[in-house]
Each structure stands twice: as structure tokens, then as C-alpha cells.
Amino acid sequence: MKVTLIARSLLLLVFAQISWANTENKPRPLMLGTNVTASYGADRSLRIQGGSIEHIECILERMDLPFQITHMPWRRAHQEVKKHNLDGFFTAILTNGADDQGQLSDPLVLENWYWVTSAGKTLDQIRSGQKIGAIIGSPQAIWMAQQDYPEPVAANNLPQLVKMLMSERIDVVLADKEQFEKVATDLGISTDKYAYRFYRYMPLGVYFSRAAMEERSDFLQQFNRQILPCAPDAFQVSEYEREKIKAQLMPLMRELIARPSVISAVVEQNHAHRKLSLETLLERDKEWIDLFYQGYSPLAKSLLSNSLSRELQELKAATAGLISEIIVMDEQGFNVGMSDMTSDYWQGDEGKFLQILGRPQDTLLFDAVVYDESTRRFQVQLSVQIYKPGVPKVQGIVTLGVDVEKALSLSD
16 A cells, blocks of 8 residues: 555656646747727727737747737837837837847738828828827827827827817827728718828838747747738728829820830730740740849840830839839730849739739729838739730730839829
């Protein structure tokens, strides 16, 4: 009996040591704060496209990392990270300059920031004496402080901010347009009671403390790699913005696709390519891609310097940064002319080509907004079909890369 009791005690001790060792090896939960939903009132169904709770949960689950997310105001989240009570918070503004205390992830979401005022007021002189409202500690409040705007009148959440605007306690608000419109609708405020003007797109991410990143090897790189697989739908310009951009750029698109030089170059390449197999053309695409980072293939150099490409380069330069690239493709999606070197010769497997085929002749196709980390600019690709006069068959496609912020700003 005594031996049995000793054996049982030893066995329990071994199990306890194993359990303790497993606990020690298991990473502690990542502690995050967020105001993604709480800052817009009690309605927790209000979620932004990216950077939502579900988005973060997906990323951390794919990383097999335990976590805990707590709702709190932005200002408190900032403070808790500085005190090392939190490992990070979201969504946070992307800013210039080094930060010894932490680092931002790649963008999770693009917010669509507009200046909003009550109907009948002007938005021309925002800095001169107008009272600006902002949620305490919000990305908008931080951004305005960095840009030397007057100190904003503080609000606790977006519904309160909208009410302050409508009661004329403040003159103007800087807010995500879709979020503002939803709150205004929920409060029974019609669109004729306010006016807005585009300001900019703002990328937001997760701010992680330096200690949290150092505790986990390659943490930020692993987190950034999971952003896109977990992201909801790609960021698209709104219908309101599409109409503004279309009104500004469709005349240029129509003029471009009607140019004899464009039509003849496309028709000529179509005739030449019909004599070649698709396998041969895709071999040219493979060579183009393989040599892209090594000085370009002979075909790529030849196309970039042909007369159509020079024409497109002049057109791009004349837009003063509005257009970032122009690509003219033949009926199969192979490059005919280009203002800038492309990473591949064949565009026929991409959305800008596939999604416009079969549409009505004057269709202007909008692709998703793409954020360029190096330039911190936002581009949207616009595509339209090329026809030969009197021939109903599509001859090719032209795609413009457009600086979407510049296009929206110029249209105001």
C-alpha cells in the first residue's frame, strides 16, 4: 500500500511537471486594443471593409497565435501600449518618421476621408477660423495635429460628432464618407442636410509595440503575409467617385481609342499574331518575365521604344501626374504599346482584360484601388475596348493607371 501511494505521488508529480512545461512553451496571448466598432457608437454591426475584428482574428488564427482583443477608446489604447499593458492596437494611422516604441503593420484598410459640413456652408477655407470636430484620439485627430490644423473640438464617437455638426456647434468634420453616411442615416439625417468634398484615402494598420515584436521571431513579417489572404473584398471606388472620375477621364479615353495611330497599331499586331500559335506568344511572355529584372528582353525594349509607346509617353507626361501608366493591348491581351515597362508581355489573364470583354462598347471598367507603399499613392486602372470604325469586333483594350486621389481632387 505504501509503495502504491509513493508511486501514485511520483506519477502525479511527473504529470504536473509535464503540464507546467507545456504551459511554459505555449506563447502567451497577444493583447490588442481596438476602437474599430466602439468609436462609432453602440452599433457593433458597423464594420469597415478591412481592419475589422474578423480580419484580425483570421490573421492571428492563421499564425496559430493565441490572442485577446479588448474594446477601448483610441487614446486609452495608445496609453496602454506605452505602458506595456497592450501589445498593440488597431486601426492606427500610417505616419512618416521613425518610432522607437513600435511599428505599424502593412495597411489593413483604406478609409475614404472627406471633409463634411452642413448644407449651405463652404469647404474652401477649412483652416481659417472654422471649428473642426474629431473623435478623441482618432486617426483623423492625429493626422490633423501632424498637418498643423487647428486643434479639433473633441467628441467621443461618430454619432456625437454628426449631432454636433448638425447643431452647428462645429463647422466641419473629417470622416470616412461611408461611415458618416451610415451614422447620418441611422440618426434620420437626409443627404441634403450636409455637403462633402474629397480629401484623401488613408491607409490604416495595426500598431505593435517593439517589445511584442521582439518577443516573437519574425512576427511582423508573418502578420503582414496574412493580411491579403484574410482580407475581405478589395477596396473599390464608390459609385459617387466612379461618376466623378468617369466624367473627367472618359473624354480622354474616347479620344485615345479613336486615334488612327492606336487603331492601326492594334490591327497590325492582330494580323501578325494570328499567324503564330498561342504557345509561341506565351514563350515570348515567359522570356519577358524572366528578363524583367535583368535589363529587359529584346522584345520589351523594342515595344517600349516604338512610335505608339512614344506617343503614350507624351500623353502621360501631359497629364502632370494624373495618369501613371498607359497600356495598349491587342485582341488577345498582348502589349502593343506602353508608356512604362510592364512586368509581363501578356495581360490577357488579368481582370483589366478579361472583365471588360463582351461589355457594351462604351463601358469604362474600374479595377480595385491599389496602394503603392513606395510612393504612398493610390492607383486605379481604367479600361475600355478599342474598335475599328465599321467593324463590330473588339480589336484590343487600352488601360490607364490613374492617381485616384488626384482625379477626385481635380474634379471638385
